[in-house]
Amino acid sequence: MLLRVLPVLWPLALLGACNPDEKDSSDAPPINQDEDSPVICDGTAPVITELSVGNYGELFDFEGTLAPALLVAATATDDDGDLHRMNMTLWWDDVVDGTVDTSAAGTEAGYYAMDEEPCGMFEATYGLVFEVDGNRFDYATEYEFAAEVVDDAGLVSAQVIASGTAPNMDGSDG
Ligand SMILES: [Ca+2]
């Protein structure tokens, strides 16, 4: 069965996650003035400040198919502001014991470019929705996820683990 997964990104204004004044602070790194060179921020790794796993809350439109969905969302901060392009890697299991095997390749969300100038995105929330169809993800079952976030420079955060319960077949909380 095909694993259907789609990235979702919330408007930061809705989350209140982005302080537009932050990029004007003295902490902001200088931006490379040479327009022909790629912009390189200070080179700090991102930090996951929150990882949530749970019911998306309603049926999700998986490219034309409405289905219950499990939402995994990570909020990350990064001192050098290069979350204007961000990726997330996930591993999971259905044994909630505080550990997830990450020895095999994880599922990558794929880089997502935020609508923000380089080196100016100090916090971002990135999510993935997984279709819950009784196969790869079972209804009303608790899953445990390990997540890593990757910034524009390819620097990887420390892993964070969180668990949550997949919805019922009708999309209600499982
Ligand atoms: Ca960074």
Ligand SMILES: [Ca+2]
């Ligand atoms: Ca586990």
